[in-house]
Amino acid sequence: MKRVLAGFVGTAALVGGMLTLASPAQASTNDCEGFLRNHGYVVKSKVRLACKKGEPGGGIPKMLCRIELKDLGVKKRHAELACDLASA
Known part of the structure; x- marks a missing residue:
């Protein structure tokens, strides 16, 4: 029984540690940037900031993200x- 419990605790610690490696918002921002890179855009600080503004939080952040990216030539x-990827 102790082995089973120790295995469970170890697995829970491993999974818990993996969950803290990348927050969902960071992953979404990276998805936005990656999508743009894959479509031939150069991703620099202004694009990163626009993607970051699109993080989850409602329609206004997503709208700001879109406006800024379009202003940058996307x-x-x-x-x-x-x-959409940034807000996922």
């Missing part, structure tokens, strides 16, 4: 999809 559809 095609409308690409901006929409990238910001």
Whole structure:
């Protein structure tokens, strides 16, 4: 019984540690940036900030993300999809 409990505790600690490696918002921002890179855009600080603004929190952050990306020269559809990923 002690072995089973020790195995469970070890597994729980491992899973808990993995969950703290990347917060969901960070993963979403990375998804936005990765999508844009894969579609030929250069991702620098202004694009990163726009993706970060699209993080979960309602429609306004996503709208700001889209506007900023379009202002930076990202095609409308690409901006929409990238910001959808950021807000996921």
